[in-house]
Amino acid sequence: MTTDGPAGAPGTAIPLGTRVVVRYRLPAGYSHRVTDVIGELVSMEPAVAVRTAEKKLVQIAPNTVVALKALSARPIRTAEIRSLEHAAAAGWPGLEQAWIDGWFLRAGGGFTGRANSATPLGPRGTVADPADPEVRARLHGWFADRGLPLLLLLPERLAPIPAGGVPGKQVQVMAADLDNVPLPPGPGPVAISPEPDADWLALYRGGNFPDVAGAVLGAVAAGTLGFGRIGARGTAPIAIGRVAVTDAPDGRRWAGLSAVEVSAEHRRQGVGTLLSGSLLGWGRELGATHAYVQIETGNIASRELYAGLGFVDHHRYGYVTEPVG
Structure with a gap:
């Protein structure tokens, strides 16, 4: 062979x-x-x-x-990008949401770009040009009322960068069919709860986050959250992760991984793979058929971890700050 x-x-x-x-x-x-x-x-x-x-x-x-x-990966249709982004927005919806001119707006006290941005998720042909002064004023006004700047989250092919906009951080979205992901036969050492406890939060970003972060982490729109940990309760976990199970407009149910962290002394030992696989297995028990993860470009270690689980590149999105002038 x-x-x-x-x-x-x-x-x-x-x-x-x-x-x-x-x-x-x-x-x-x-x-x-x-x-x-x-x-x-x-x-x-x-x-x-x-x-x-x-x-x-x-x-x-x-x-x-x-x-x-x-072979090279199957070409991803624009409709598939929009549909996955719908599921991802539901999995990290911030604390307030609104629709303006085909843009889905989220506000979450300034914690994370995803939860404090506008993204073009309206049906094809309904998304207004943010470079239009009237559209821009409506978007800007909604965020300004909440003490936030206008930040656009632009998935590729869904909307162009407006003239004068300043590109920022780029993110790679990887996806997998859960039928192709080697999942653990059971939860094993991974415990999954509906909300994070104090020890979980102590490992998340080293405990360095604003007070509003807990509410943003615990928010989901028409879905189910699971917070996984490896380590007995009452002790510092060696790994944590979050999974959001939400539905997309095309009928797929997605399990979205986020906040996966492994303590420094336990990295490169397969712990992140075990935790991620267990979270995805839990999501599949809730009917998830597909999975996604959002990784900043340049994070090679995370890309390798999820590629090893069967994830492939799906699309990218980038942040754009308010157009100048």
Whole structure:
């Protein structure tokens, strides 16, 4: 069997969740000797299993595989970006929300950009241009009434950067089909609660956050939250994480990971993978079919962790401060 990695290097291991093409031999009696199947790689043993775009699981005996090659990720449609962003906004909605001119506005006391920004989530053709002085005034006024600056959160392809806007932090959104994520058979050492306790909060950002952070962390719109920890209650946890299970307009139910932190002395030991997998397993028990995580570009360690769980790049978004002039 020939295997080619993402860069085309023979013999390179291909991570589960990668989009692949498998060529394999057919039994005697078929009109042709070999055939191909394209889809996401689910397993390599005891059978090579590929899930097609139609969700059909094709299982292939390893001794019949002629070649297995990684492909570039399936193109993501604009509608899929908008739909995932809806679920993500519901999973981190801040403390106040409003719709203005096709923009979804969130305010959360200034804690985190996601919870204090405007993002273009209205249906196609309904999102007003923020460079329009009247639109900009309405957006600016809503945030100003709450003592906040106007901050735009712009997912790629949903709206252009307005003229004069100042680009800021960039974020990579990674996503996975939970059928392709290797989840732990049970919670194991991970305890999941509906709200964070004092020890959980002590590890989150080293305990360095404003008072409003607890309320922002505990907010969800029409969804369910779980706060995971590894470590007995009453003791300092060695790892923490948050998962929000929310629905998207296209019918998918998403499990969104955030606030995953591992104490310094326990990093690079698989703890983050165990915690994340357990949180996603909990989300799947609530009906989640897909998962996402939002990672600042440049955070290579987190990207590697989630790629190892089967996550792939979905889209990016960036922050833009109020246009000048």
